[in-house]
Amino acid sequence: MGIPRETVARLVQENEGHDCPGHPESCVRLEAAADLPTRFGDYQVVAFWNNLDRKEHAAFVHGDIFEQEAVPVRIHSECLTGDAIGSLRCDCRDQLIESLERIGKMDAGVVLYLRQEGRGIGFTNKIRAYELQDSGYDTVQANELLGFKADERDYGIAAHMLTSLHVRSVKVMTNNPQKLADLERHGIRVVGRIPIVVPANQVNGPYLDTKRKRMGHLLAVEQPDDLVDYPNRPAPNR
Template identity: 50%
Template sequence: MNDQTETYQYVSSANLPTKLGQFQIHGFVEKTSQQEHVALSYGDWEVEDVVPIRIHSECLTGDALFSTRCDCGAQLEKALQNIVEQGKGVLLYLRQEGRGIGLLNKIHAYKLQDEGMDTVEANEHLGFDADLRDYSICQLMLEQLNVKNVKLMTNNPKKSEALSKMGINVVERTPIDHGITDDNRHYIRTKTEKLGHHFSESLLKK
């Protein structure tokens, strides 16, 4: 297993009371870029337990501003609810806005989508790959939290593949079909058809 401490660093932890329950927040940093990431943990577990987790990439518009043109904010809240209901779990919150292109470039991409492009076409028109996200820091985050076996909440198979390559045992992938609206149905269909995400076809037809 690669030594992640050369690239990433654990910083500190603290209590984080929320409307859903009492979490712990754990801070991490990428040493080169100084980009900051956090993990939220809930409950207790033994190192061999299977722990529910979600890897969630930052989405200011969806997570904080309640935009319905994506499903991010709804999925974030649902994942935290699921963790509390199951009595334990971890949410890894990665600061890679717009699938890694950054907030202002995401706004440029939104403008192109308003003019008729889908999300993949817009990113590529701006000179980016469809998805630039990197999940490498998840290895250190999960090691710090003593998590080896996970039940992963995601519709994105690339997240399962990334964790498996890091030596994390993905025991189960559970879908998180949540937050589909009339405003984002085309966006979600694009994720399904062009990026390989798994969503229920019946939900997309509603």
């Protein structure tokens, strides 16, 4: 059981009036929703459209998250090579599967799937970055040599998706503290962090080490049962 059908219909109707194409700032519009049985449990898939990147993003909802507090949320950025092909260069697929499995066992939660390939630099530039990494540069150096920041992603899209789903507060499944700060900056109340622990494979050890040392990711050794402490803060001004 996910978000009740009558609530889904209300959300779709609520979003019909959003003038996203004419909006000067980032605007996300909820377009459609349907049931999605998976090997991880029963989910609903919700389709969103964003006016700035003009891409379709997805929310995979388990249980009823409408108007709920402390909703477990995983924000996952698209990784074609990892998610679809099983590349060993990264830990993206492992994190996605771990998130879907864990949320599928909970009463409710949501995985937001953002179309922000290559930490926001796009698929072609990600492959160019891979070429540089093959020459000895780490993932941060490769991005910078291509003229990008280490992370170009926009979490305002995720924040707007959560707002459209009427989520009141979240526990974020992440090792990246920057996600927490960015969500709060966009008006989402963060009440906890749930680490995602996946083992390194025979290839991605140096990549994970760079994420820890140069990008500030909090890579735990063991998976805690629930959230780790994260300071409760007053809801940011909207």
